[in-house]
Amino acid sequence: MFDSLSDKLEIVFKKLRGAGKLSEKNIKDSLREVRSALLEADVNFKVARQFVKSVEEKAIGTEVTKSIDPGQQIIKIVYDELKQLLGGNSSPLAPIDKSPTVYMICGLQGSGKTTLAGKLALKAKRENKKPLLVAADIYRPAAVKQLKVLADSIAVEHFFVENKKPQEICKDALEYARKNFIDLVIIDTAGRLHVDEELMQELKEIKKIANPDELLLVADSMTGQDAVNISEKFNQEINITGVVLSKLDGDARGGAALSIRQVTGCPIKLASVGEKLSDLEVFHPERLASRILGMGDIVSLVEKAEKTLDLETTKKLQEKIMKSKFDFEDFLEQMVQIKKMGPLDSLMGMIPGAGKALKGIKVDEKDVNRMLAIIQSMTKEERQNPRLIDGSRKKRIATGSGNSVQAVNQLLKQFQTMQKMFNNMSKLKFKGMPKGISFS
Numbered sequence: 159m160f161d162s163l164s165d166k167l168e169i170v171f172k173k174l175r176g177a178g179k180l181s182e183k184n185i186k187d188s189l190r191e192v193r194s195a196l197l198e199a200d201v202n203f204k205v206a207r208q209f210v211k212s213v214e215e216k217a218i219g220t221e222v223t224k225s226i227d228p229g230q231q232i233i234k235i236v237y238d239e240l241k242q243l244l245g246g247n248s249s250p251l252a253p254i255d256k257s258p259t260v261y262m263i264c265g266l267q268g269s270g271k272t273t274l275a276g277k278l279a280l281k282a283k284r285e286n287k288k289p290l291l292v293a294a295d296i297y298r299p300a301a302v303k304q305l306k307v308l309a310d311s312i313a314v315e316h317f318f319v320e321n322k323k324p325q326e327i328c329k330d331a332l333e334y335a336r337k338n339f340i341d342l343v344i345i346d347t348a349g350r351l352h353v354d355e356e357l358m359q360e361l362k363e364i365k366k367i368a369n370p371d372e373l374l375l376v377a378d379s380m381t382g383q384d385a386v387n388i389s390e391k392f393n394q395e396i397n398i399t400g401v402v403l404s405k406l407d408g409d410a411r412g413g414a415a416l417s418i419r420q421v422t423g424c425p426i427k428l429a430s431v432g433e434k435l436s437d438l439e440v441f442h443p444e445r446l447a448s449r450i451l452g453m454g455d456i457v458s459l460v461e462k463a464e465k466t467l468d469l470e471t472t473k474k475l476q477e478k479i480m481k482s483k484f485d486f487e488d489f490l491e492q493m494v495q496i497k498k499m500g501p502l503d504s505l506m507g508m509i510p511g512a513g514k515a516l517k518g519i520k521v522d523e524k525d526v527n528r529m530l531a532i533i534q535s536m537t538k539e540e541r542q543n544p545r546l547i548d549g550s551r552k553k554r555i556a557t558g559s560g561n562s563v564q565a566v567n568q569l570l571k572q573f574q575t576m577q578k579m580f581n582n583m584s585k586l587k588f589k590g591m592p593k594g595i596s597f598s
């Protein structure tokens with residue numbers, strides 16, 4: 159997601175930097191290109207227009223043309239505006255501090271409500287809270303079962319009563335929760351294919367009964383502007399407290415994510431990024447903004463790593479990266495650990511520059527195993543100092559690992575790219591740039 163928008167913006171900024179001195183005219187020309195990139199990414203046209211207008215005002219107003227590095231300054235302005243567009247700062251969920259706190263989940267059919275209910279239950283459980291998953295989507299028998307299966311898979315309680323209306327089920331669930339020391343009641347409501355009056359009426363009644371601390375709307379980011387319109391309608395009808403963008407792991411163009419906050423005025427609180435119950439993230443506007451501008455998302459990556467890897471290793475790695483001392487030994491250690499973390503391509507996208515460096519290279523399990531075999535066939539000295547690896551060593555490593563010399567060359571090249579990337583990152587850090595921003 160956002161790849162094509164990132165690519166287009168990169169071209170615009172490259173041109174701008176190449177232009178040397180900036181004039182009002184080339185700023186305006188570039189921003190026109192920014193606007194068309196946004197529109198192509200399916201951003202709401204009013205939002206795109208407003209965005210470009212405010213960047214332009216700031217760019218021309220702050221005398222960018224006279225600053226030392228005008229191209230750089232414009233990127234900074236675009237970054238700030240993007241961050242603002244996405245909501246500025248992240249918005250936390252209502253704390254789980256009552257007995258019980260109630261989260262109600264709504265949205266269209268297939269948007270990812272039931273999955274989110276499971277994710278929130280798992281999150282609560284990991285925070286040592288006791289959640290209760292309430293099945294208020296009773297119209298499709300499979301829906302009740304789906305929630306039950308999710309609940310069982312993470313060993314949390316599930317609540318459902320046969321032959322009762324969703325409103326009554328919620329009422330019973332709350333009573334059950336009070337009596338059984340439940341910390342968090344999560345209500346999974348029914349969706350429809352379209353927003354309709356009957357659905358809204360039911361949701362209003364459930365809201366009245368449950369008095370939720372959070373009323374979350376799940377918006378499917380794959381549906382683009384529809385997701386934005388739907389969120390607006392739900393908000394007008396039932397006053398939601400936050401939006402959860404689902405399927406942000408998909409290849410949608412990103413328009414929904416970029417427009418929804420501005421159009422609805424509601425904060426995006428969470429991002430759902432996969433089908434697994436652990437695929438849930440706090441939505442961070444600044445991180446997404448830097449990701450869109452091709453600056454990667456090293457913070458998310460490190461956080462994800464910390465969840466899976468042991469802290470010591472991660473810290474050591476960070477230090478090495480910053481000191482530009484990353485070698486094949488670390489690479490090997492990382493690969494072994496990373497294999498535990500899940501789909502590699504999703505991780506790679508978070509490393510600044512890696513998306514580009516590794517583009518076209520499909521990272522699959524087989525490749526990783528081959529890389530590991532090659533690295534394991536190197537001597538310790540070679541791993542620490544890959545420059546030692548000359549023609550005859552390459553041949554030895556290839557034979558030892560059961561690969562071609564070509565495969566060894568390819569790995570060496572990939573490794574160099576990665577090293578270069580890490581070097582750039584460490585330079586950035588020392589230049590004291592704003593978090594995660596690369597202007598070079």
Ligand SMILES: Nc1nc2c(ncn2[C@@H]2O[C@H](COP(=O)(O)OP(=O)(O)O)[C@@H](O)[C@H]2O)c(=O)[nH]1
Binds near residue numbers: 265266269272406
């Ligand atoms: N890739 C991806 N799939 C998701 C995500 N959230 C939900 N899904 C899938 O979307 C489909 C519909 O989800 P479900 O939770 O049943 O939607 P509901 O009808 O709103 O309850 C299921 O196949 C889910 O596995 C997500 O964040 N990423």
Ligand SMILES: [Mg+2]
Binds near residue numbers: 271272273301346
């Ligand atoms: Mg459902």
